[in-house]
Amino acid sequence: MNRRVVVLKNVSKSYPLYHQMMGIKNFLFNLPKGIRSMKNSRIEVLKDISFEIEKGESLGIIGKNGAGKSTILGLIAGVLKPTKGTVFVEGRVSPLLELGAGFHPDLTGRENILLNGILMGYSKAEILKKMDNIIAFTEIREFIDQPVRVYSSGMLARLGFSVVANLDPEILLIDEVLAVGDMDFQKKCIDKMEEFKRNGVTIVFVSHSMDNVKRICDRVIWIEDHSIKMNNDVNTVISNYTRMR
Ligand SMILES: Nc1ncnc2c1ncn2[C@@H]1O[C@H](COP(=O)(O)OP(=O)(O)OP(=O)(O)O)[C@@H](O)[C@H]1O
Numbered sequence: 001m002n003r004r005v006v007v008l009k010n011v012s013k014s015y016p017l018y019h020q021m022m023g024i025k026n027f028l029f030n031l032p033k034g035i036r037s038m039k040n041s042r043i044e045v046l047k048d049i050s051f052e053i054e055k056g057e058s059l060g061i062i063g064k065n066g067a068g069k070s071t072i073l074g075l076i077a078g079v080l081k082p083t084k085g086t087v088f089v090e091g092r093v094s095p096l097l098e099l100g101a102g103f104h105p106d107l108t109g110r111e112n113i114l115l116n117g118i119l120m121g122y123s124k125a126e127i128l129k130k131m132d133n134i135i136a137f138t139e140i141r142e143f144i145d146q147p148v149r150v151y152s153s154g155m156l157a158r159l160g161f162s163v164v165a166n167l168d169p170e171i172l173l174i175d176e177v178l179a180v181g182d183m184d185f186q187k188k189c190i191d192k193m194e195e196f197k198r199n200g201v202t203i204v205f206v207s208h209s210m211d212n213v214k215r216i217c218d219r220v221i222w223i224e225d226h227s228i229k230m231n232n233d234v235n236t237v238i239s240n241y242t243r244m245r
């Protein structure tokens, strides 16, 4: 058995449920009760999740909208903390979370590349050395010195993927962002992920494209009702998942 690089043990994540305040008017007129209900009601978005990922594995996470997939990636990336349970991660995590997450809208593409690289733990010199490769991979050189608030969705996805893909990831987390890229770019990203897989990079891939999951992943976790419904080899999980739709 290979070394385990990600271990989630009995992880739960919940958020306060604000909309249970019975409407603002009621809330104001019943202030103590309203505050009590606000404090007490929480929505559990992950319930007692446990799984492990070995070094070099490619794990897919699938499930319907709101199931908790991005929350799991956020926990592995360390941007979210579990309400209960423990998350262990060994190695440098390169996260490409939801579209535009981690980008500052007023900074240019080039500045955001630097900012993201530094947040991932690289030195400024390391990033500058790779800057040309990153920009070339985006294929949006003419926009690279524009603030990213003027970027289209596909251009943001290009920028995000190019950063994580060109800075030697150890654990690559990809949330469903490729879908907004055009066909050429999607192919380029999937090819790059296959190359990482061959080179032993650990990959966690969240996607609604079962074709892409089949190409990249060995094993898949299906999240349903905020818990793990299935954790098995890619073909077994996808055939069950598609049969249930
Ligand atoms: N900051 C937050 N506060 C309250 N609820 C949240 C917060 N972030 C996420 N949620 C809720 O957690 C649940 C899981 O969200 P998550 O983004 O992980 O789903 P997902 O599986 O990635 O869905 P999708 O396929 O739509 O991307 C949702 O019900 C969502 O509303």
Ligand SMILES: [Mg+2]
Binding pocket: 069, 070, 071, 175
């Ligand atoms: Mg999501």
